Amino acid sequence: MVGIVLVSHSSELARGLADLASQVAGTEVRIEAAGGGPGGSLGTNGDTVREAILRADRGQGVVVLADLGSAVLTVRHVLEGQTNGHVRLVDAPFVEGAVAAAVMSSAGLALDDVVRAAEEARGASKF
């Protein structure tokens, strides 16, 4: 299954979203939280992101979602030089994108399909 990494400025936000997505999609999908800066501060940390990607990777690829601004920069920095497309940062709403990606991964879909589902979450209405 495609692994999922959730990068947030807040460790609680990343962890809570990982719990929510696991609750919906099931625990067989690897969903890793990568939240917070050094010492538990609000922020993002390249080492935390790098380790989360390694834990999430089961060989079928990894989708990375980021909450805001500099979280994107942190992920891009971590992924610098990785051009094989095995780990993909997707431009998607954080909560909806994570849940959509998790369900598609749990259904056994391939990386491209999981990426597309996360990106399409942008257009989804909540009600």
Added chain:
Amino acid sequence: MPASSEATVTLPAGVALHARPAATFVKTALRFRSSVTVGSNGKVANAKSILDVLALGAHGGTVLRLSADGDDAAEALEALKGCVSGLIE
């Protein structure tokens, strides 16, 4: 041969189409090639999209209208009817 089929099925009492039950439903739909929609309360959702299905807000006891289009449409609807009938919280 492409075909379309329709069916209705009622959500078990006390089981809303949210979180885990919704994902179970979507994962069943994803097993088939046909495009599948699910309708309730005047809304229609892509049965293969968890966000679409969650947005239906279907409560227990709601009648769902299933529609499938494709070469395995009949099989998809049979599987989804069975899935919905067997959903638990």
